[in-house]
Amino acid sequence: MHVTEKKFSRFVSSDHPLPWLAPLLAMLVTFTIYPLIYNIWLSFHEYAPFKRRLEFVGWDNWSTLIGDDRFWASMGVTLLYFAVVLTIELILGLALALLLDSEDFGFGFLRGLLTMTLVVPPAITGMMFLLMEDPEFGVITYVLETLGILSSTQPILASPSTALMGVMLADIWQWTPFMVLIFIAGLRSLPQEPYEAAMLDGASGWQIFRRITLPLLSKVIAVAVLIRGIDLFRMFDYVFVMTSGGPGTATYTVSLYAWQQTFSFIKWGYGATISLVTLLVIIFIANLFIYLAKVRW
Amino acid sequence: MPHIEFNKITKDYGAVNVIRDLDLAVEDGHFTVLLGTSGCGKTTLLRMTAGLETITGGELTIGNQRMNEVHPRDRDIAMVFQNYALYPTMSVRENIGFSLEVAKMSKGETAKKVNEAAAVLNLTDFLDRYPRELSGGQRQRVAMGRAMVREASVFLFDEPLSNLDAKLRAHMRLEIRQLHDRLKTTTLYVTHDQIEAMTMADKIVLMKDGKIEQSGSPDDLYDRPATKYVADFIGSPAINFIHGTIEAENGTPVFASVDIRYPLAPDCAAQPGQAVICGLRPSDLEIAVTGDISATVMLAEKTGAEQNLHLKAGEQHLIVVADRAVPAPTGQSVDVRINTDRIHLFDAMTEQRI
């Protein structure tokens, strides 16, 4: 049984909202709605290089897309990348946040240190990991070879089986701290009393985490997963810099494929179609997540 | 046999001293009530017992074992928090059953215990609600339920009835006391409601500014208050205080104030010339045809079966509890008789009982 309640706006409200909303609406129309509609329009046209203009092609782009194995392969790569990286960043981020959520001396410094990765431009991070994973002198290659995990004949980024993992490493290094920051902020805002009650009720650390912390933190986790998840779906920088989608198509993500079709092959209409489908997939997954996550407090 | 012992317990928050050198023995199986005004350190003492607050100095033992460093989880204590401390993401059912859940009790048994507690607490209709969907009093009862399903060796209650209406409070007083008579669990119960303390306690510990003012049975505190503060705190309506001095008249001591003169018992320990405060409980005074004090009725407050008469004897304000049948229109002159056995004398300087 849930009781309905009236929610009060946290900000001012007005009897004549239109003048106040106008600037925001103008921005939305200019930068979001118009491009979206233009994109939809574009997906039914294609650039004709010899005539140097766009021509109406009906559903051609859409039917091509459905039969395009390279597109579906890139969608597969993206989904795999999305699922693996999001899971690792979530779990690692939560674990680090729990470890760093302390008032003891030195922890503030550690938390500050962690934010450093967020300052580095992703393209630079890509370059750094490209060097660190270099088969000749890369430090990561060296460590993995020394530990016997990697054979010396297998360059990380040039082998189909490990290339995507090599890219993931850069993403995880750069963005796990982002999760940590959000989670620490969340942990800091949790009420203290339920923890005291749980201790007296005899709950162990793990039980407290599972039954108290995790549910209390669920909203924060949901927000972090959404932000990070959408970002992961658009991932471009790391593959562009580190592998250009190779070897073969092992690391070809959807956004890289859309970029290639649009700007290398000058297939504007097809590029627009790919990005539209990507958008639909993101909307679908995000809503599925919001529905399944059922954050309830 | 004492179950919980506080030995010279001190608590500081930084430079703020809240409790100083407190000694207290809580008897095994007894219902001990901590009574005191707001901010006197009741909650702090309870939280130290539970291990939620570090002890700055002194030693706490439970069952003869030093507890200062023992983790709250390992103290086997159930507590009702003043601020309820419910689990916001759990339903009432889960809140009450959480301790059983973590103890890995079977589903069926858990449900049985939760339902029993809910029935006693009138919470059966709310079992599937979340704490934010409950009123203050309902939340408080959930907090009670959480403790009731526990089989802990010590119960700590921090003002568990403060948010209930008068009727429900009386009902819950009875339930808690019966629960205690059944389980005989050592209980420390905090309240600032003296009626609660008087009706429920085996022993009352009256605190003032982080120290114990007096401890003893409810009758002890009522009949033989050790200080003026205790006399003032216990009893409703509050005790009458009359400032005066002791005079000797024909070898017997007499209490003399500006408006009242009254002979004391010959064995009274007060010295002639001593400045004293005389305490007279409103229920120990009686309206009579011929009495010891003559006064005028200022106001009569009906309280049901009785009435509180506000009287004036000269400049002295007096309250007398009288039967409601006693006619007392405002302005009427009445005579008040004092029950000599029940005079409380306190030294005016030290405010200690004489």
Ligand SMILES: Nc1ncnc2c1ncn2[C@@H]1O[C@H](COP(=O)(O)OP(=O)(O)OP(=O)(O)O)[C@@H](O)[C@H]1O
């Ligand atoms: N964290 C703290 N830091 C500083 N002072 C504190 C802290 N917690 C409590 N105090 C002080 O300690 C004193 C005792 O507080 P406590 O909560 O034990 O009072 P109480 O007797 O339970 O009062 P009430 O009946 O209002 O609940 C108060 O003066 C309070 O201001």
Ligand SMILES: [Mg+2]
């Ligand atoms: Mg308190």
